[in-house]
Amino acid sequence: xxxxxxxxxxxxxxxxxxxxxxxxxxxxxxxxxxxxxxxxxxxxxxxxxxxxxxxxxxxxxxxxxxxxxxxxxxxxxxxxxxxxxxxxxxxxxxxxxxxxxxxxxxxxxxxxxxxxxxxxxxxxxxxxxxxxxxxxxxxxxxxxxxxxxxxxxxxxxxxxxxxxxxxxxxxxxxxxxxxxxxxxxxxxxxxxxxxxxxxxxxxxxxxxxxxxxxxxxxxxxxxxxxxxxxxxxxxxxxxxxxxxxxxxxxxxxxxxxxxxxxxxxxxxxxxxxxxxxxxxxxxxxxxxxxxxxxxxxxxxxxxxxxxxxxxxxx
Numbered sequence: 001x002x003x004x005x006x007x008x009x010x011x012x013x014x015x016x017x018x019x020x021x022x023x024x025x026x027x028x029x030x031x032x033x034x035x036x037x038x039x040x041x042x043x044x045x046x047x048x049x050x051x052x053x054x055x056x057x058x059x060x061x062x063x064x065x066x067x068x069x070x071x072x073x074x075x076x077x078x079x080x081x082x083x084x085x086x087x088x089x090x091x092x093x094x095x096x097x098x099x100x101x102x103x104x105x106x107x108x109x110x111x112x113x114x115x116x117x118x119x120x121x122x123x124x125x126x127x128x129x130x131x132x133x134x135x136x137x138x139x140x141x142x143x144x145x146x147x148x149x150x151x152x153x154x155x156x157x158x159x160x161x162x163x164x165x166x167x168x169x170x171x172x173x174x175x176x177x178x179x180x181x182x183x184x185x186x187x188x189x190x191x192x193x194x195x196x197x198x199x200x201x202x203x204x205x206x207x208x209x210x211x212x213x214x215x216x217x218x219x220x221x222x223x224x225x226x227x228x229x230x231x232x233x234x235x236x237x238x239x240x241x242x243x244x245x246x247x248x249x250x251x252x253x254x255x256x257x258x259x260x261x262x263x264x265x266x267x268x269x270x271x272x273x274x275x276x277x278x279x280x281x282x283x284x285x286x287x288x289x290x291x292x293x294x295x296x297x298x299x300x301x302x303x304x305x306x307x308x309x310x311x312x313x314x
Contacts, residue, residue, distance in 0.1 A: 001227055002026040005072045009059055009105060010079030011052075012038025014181045015120065015173075019076060019223045024051045032068050034058040037082065042180050059101035065108035072112060074230045077105045078120040080150075087146035098149035099156075106160045106168075116167040117157070118229045121239065123174045123215075123280065125151040132247070133283040136172070136239055143275060154239050161237035169229040169236065171222075174243035174282050178219030178302060179309035190250065191216065191303070194257045195310050203265040204258070208272030210251035215243040215281035218302030221295040228291045235290045243282035244295050253299075260303055 004027045010016045011031030020029055020043055029052040031043060046052045057064040059079045069075060080098050081087070087094040102119070109117045126134050127143035142148040157168040175189060183196035194204040225242045229235050254267045287293040297305075 001074075001231060004028070004074060006030070007032060007069055007072045007075045009033070009075070009077050010038060010120075011054075012040060012042055013078060013082075014038075014042075014178075015176060015219060015222055016076070016078040017042035017180050018178065018219045019078075019226055020046060020052055022220075022223045023227065029053070030055060030068055030072070032057055032059070032065070033079065039182065058097075059104055060096060062104050062108065065104055066111060069108045069112040069114060073115040075105065075109050075114050075117045076120070076226055076230070077102065077117060079105075080120070082146075084124065084144045084146045087144055087149065091145040094145055095149055098146065099152045102153040103156055106156055106166065110160065110164050110166050114166070116169070116230050118226055119153055119157045119168065119170040121154050121170045121172045122147065122150045123172055123241075123243070123282070125154065125172060126280075128275065128277055130278070132279050133245070133281050134241065135283040136241055136286055158237050158239070167233065167236045169232070170239040171225060171229060171242045172239060172282075173222055174215040174217055174241070174280070176217055176219055176222050178306050180219075181306075183310070190214075190253065191257070191306065192310070194254055195261070195307055198258055198261050198263050198265060199310065201263065201265070204254040204267045205270055206250050206254060206267045207270050208276055210254070210267065210269065211249055211278075212276060213247035213249050213279045213281060214253075215246060216248055216253070216299055216302070217242065217244045217295055218297035218299075218305070220302075221297055224296070225287065225291065225293050228293055232291055238286070238290060240286050240290060241282040241284050242287060242293070243284055244299070245282055245284040246299070247279060247281035248299060256300060256303060257307070260300070260307055
């Protein structure tokens with residue numbers, strides 16, 4: 001991807017800022033973000049080096065989107081309120097941002113003749129399905145407003161391709177981890193929380209027996225998947241799992257992190273959380289077939305790079 005104008009909504013966030021760093025050297029990059037959950041620190045070096053254009057604003061602002069998208073060839077739509085808990089507490093606000101905002105992005109892309117729009121969906125659309133591995137042809141069953149909003153976004157992306165002819169792809173990302181995740185954020189997932197606690201010589205806290213499994217994928221692999229989807233036509237109108245295709249128990253994850261950080265800490269087990277998914281991992285056959293995508297980084301390799309990043313910050 002070279003000499004293109006690229007817009008990243010939610011570009012101050014974890015995945016968005018990593019994507020911006022990956023594509024900014026050879027492209028014109030515009031980041032649109034309202035700074036509600038992302039951090040300017042994530043792209044401070046890019047702003048200072050005048051490698052990107054930052055537009056502060058919300059995806060609910062149709063006029064702002066139309067202005068930012070003018071002349072863009074690719075739009076990566078990552079802006080969202082990325083919290084299941086917040087979606088349960090405030091379904092109206094999160095629907096406005098996560099679903100109505102997504103509609104706005106598609107409308108602005110259509111009206112600006114954007115070449116391809118890539119949507120950051122989520123494994124949350126599967127809800128509590130117990131059959132694994134999870135495949136794209138399974139009927140989704142969201143267990144939260146957030147999951148329903150992401151599923152609705154997928155449907156709109158497909159419909160805009162079929163009705164208006166806009167090239168779109170939705171990527172169902174599983175448990176993404178890596179540099180620039182905020183361990184102290186309310187949205188923070190398990191890996192940065194474990195690393196943060198272990199760095200303070202505090203044991204990881206595991207909810208339940210720790211036998212529950214997740215599919216962890218390193219952020220650089222997710223960035224590469226986004227770029228592949230943008231430049232690919234076989235994926236137009238499709239929804240694709242982006243994951244490692246492997247399951248790791250939370251007990252094993254804690255053990256790996258403690259060992260890699262050179263500590264001798266025993267995890268503390270807390271009461272299991274209501275509605276906890278027991279097993280979750282993806283089938284990535286479609287990603288291999290349509291995008292020629294397979295993860296490059298193993299869990300241990302990704303954790304080493306993530307731990308190194310957090311160590312440099314402390």
